[in-house]
Amino acid sequence: MSSSLTRSLRLLGWAVTVALCVAFIAHRFDTADPLETDFLALLPDARIDVVEQAAQTRLSDDVGRQIIFLLGADTPEVAVAAVDQLTVALASNPLFAVMPATAGDDFKARFEQLFEFRFQLLAPQTRGQLTAAPGELIRGAKENLFGPFAGIALRQMATDPVGLFAAYVDQFMPVGVELYEGRVPLVYAEGKAWAIATRQFSHSSFALTQLRELGLQVHALREQLARGDIELLVTGMPLFAADGEARARGDISVIGLGSLLMIAIMMVVVFRSAVPLLLAVGSIVTGIVVALAISLLVFERLHVLALVFGASLVGVSIDYALHYLCDGLRDARWRGADGVRHIFAATLLGLCTTVLAYASIAVAPFPALRQIAVFSVAGLIGAWTTVICILPALAKPWLRSPRWPIALALGYAQHFPALRTQRVATLVLLSMTAVGGVMVGVTPVDDVRTLQGASRELLGETERIGAIVPLSRDSQFILVRGADPAQTLVRDAATAVALDALVTAGRLRGFSALAQVYPSVSLQQDNYARLKTAYYDSGSIDELFNAVHVRDEVRQRHLAEFAQAQEKQVELARWLKSVGTPWNALWLGCPAQCASIITLSGFARLTGDDLARLRALPGVTVADRAATITDILAQHRVAAVELLCAAFVIAAAFMWIRFGLASALRIIAVPLGAVALSLSIVGATASINLFTIFGLVLVVGLGFDYAIFHHLKGRNDGPVALGVLLSALTSLFAFGLMSASSTSAVSNFGVVLALGTAASYLLSPIAARPLQSSGGEK
């Protein structure tokens, strides 16, 4: 009676806790997306360069959501007609928002606001010609007056006889891009005409369902257009995200389902029942739910890296359930409480060791590592508590299970050679040497680009688009800082001059700088003065007027207009407001320091010398988004290695205190040997990065678990041997399949774990005390 009451209370308490956790998680996800996906958020707070961060954010807001469509056809008419159809199709699609005008009628309207400043806003090229060869501009303007359909050139004699403003507006279009019918950007390449459309992905946070939808929509558009002989090229960050999502989904269905299926088959074979599988999965799910709830309680936002890795750590807690369930194979009189009694000490010790190890990670000054620590500690405790408190209420002896799995597991454990303490010590020393050797001898590869692994099709398509139209920007950019707007603009202009030289030399494809399109106020005054000297004071302008007999009153009006324009100037703020996106994104403002951005295209062609010269310019920083993330990964890797060592030492010391030196040596030989083995193989065949180290953290946890069980229960305990075997197999199935992932970060993690798990299992009998005859409690 009382036991059934306790049982009901336990179940109720558990159910209420889980329900509260679920409700809390749902609440957090409902109010705001609490998942952080930006890798820059991994930076330790103290190391963030505020201005650079602002620039990164600006560019990812601006460029990060941009999707570029290129529609290629044999003739421009067909391409433009196709783009018009696309526009209609996209207009009704909530996934795509219209870019705040990059071209078209609106493009022209924005510049018309600046027409009154035409004598101040000169293109750098015009300015150069004014100084070097002022006669050339006049001659060109005059020739146009007699050219075919000279109507517009003639009509603008009243307001802009030299055509300064047209030249100014001209430079806003990328080289080679024209406006078809004054509205559709068009470019010729590869023997085709390509009409260009740019859209913004409507969602700023790349939610998975929307990314999936994006992938499907683009695929459908491609097929539809291909039927009309139109080739569609698409690129943009959202597509890379969608590509990653699609491949992750593929991984999940293959790896997730595959491992689940193999684990399910294994459980059913061993227990001849589906209940144990449900109980085991239930304990993990509870662990993850608790972990997520606690993490969201402690942290404002949880990084997706912490979530994924934390969930993997908690997934390992299936071991507790497996040991408990295997214990149920002892005999028919077995009751749930017996199981708890048998496994309590070993699992608690294992839990303490791993919790201690993971908790030590929390001291790191890296937000993600701290999140991982909290997540995994909470998850492990949640899963363990579920096994100890809830499983006994639901489990029963599994009488129909065959005996051969136990015989198999026992067979391995019993046939493993009994090693003397000296031998074990030698093994520990050897392993330490091997680990040290790999750590010192193998150069880690942290480059984030080797980890992302976008599909070849998408990379190829992006490259093709980059070759056709210089719209695409690199992840690298230049940040120009100055004390005030004037100084910043001067520096921006100096940098633009240096970049121009690189473009001319063919080592840079192109760049977009404020200085190219916005002359500072002092430059505007200078422009006006030069115009005045070269054309208006010298009378050259009359040459144009005379050539086509402009009416006197029109001339007088123009000259008066020019005279009145002397005091005009357009301030940066007003200019930015007029031209709008994407140019206004280049100015970061002056919160403390002023800063402007110069975006680059073709960064990869720059040499080290080029970069050094650019960096030597005053106020210039060459920011490299990919390199920053690579740095972050490297810092995390170093920190993770240090913490792993610290955690290992703490766990070893704990074992020493608990069991004495000889036993501690036997126990640590297992995780240490496993780490040495997997690290040596990975170091020799693949690369070492943050994700391999994460894998090792798990290997250490698993190794300790197996060792502790063997140490406490000896080699002759069938259910324990089976428990260890099943634990190793589940880890092998789950993580081993991850090594097949197309995302190399996931694959690295999987390879290390597969090797480490196998090694841990194979070495685990070492931990058993020699000469121990039975599997009873110590």
Place this chain on the structure above:
Amino acid sequence: MKRWMVYLWLCMAALMASAAHADDALLRQLEERLGRQSCTTGTFVQTARVAILNEPVVSRGRFYADAGTGISWHVDAPIAVQFQFVSAAASAQPGASRGAIAWVARILNAVFTGELGTLQQMFNISGTTQASRWTLALSPKTSALRRFVSTISVEGADAINAIRIEQADGDSIEIVFSDIAHPDELPEAILDEFKPHA
């Protein structure tokens, strides 16, 4: 200037294309009459009447068009100046001129060679025929184009005779063609103009 020139050329291209290819029935009829030509040469007199000018601006010269190469527009008077427009077929080659100019040349080539029909996407076309003469009226379909032209008329007989563009405010441009010929190929000197400068 290039940008504005595009619109000008666009208009002319439109006119010339429509001259040979208008309303389907009419267009086919005209197309037959004009025939498909790979090379076209001729002389022109352009008269621009603009309100801000005391007198019309008249320019005279010759034009040379070749489907594969492009169009060369030689103004002889009152000043000597030449405009070259490389065709898109040639612009796909490395080193050829790109962008707006190449694109305009492609349409112009279509006009001169009789490969038309493309302009129906940009213009509503109507026309009449009287004895041996024909007239086409073009109105732009898009507002972008309407900013530059309100109405265009093209007239011809066995070849194109004239193009007229009227602005809403009364300004107009007229180009009258004569001596239209279809040589087998353009003179060497003209073709040289299209070669990239050394």
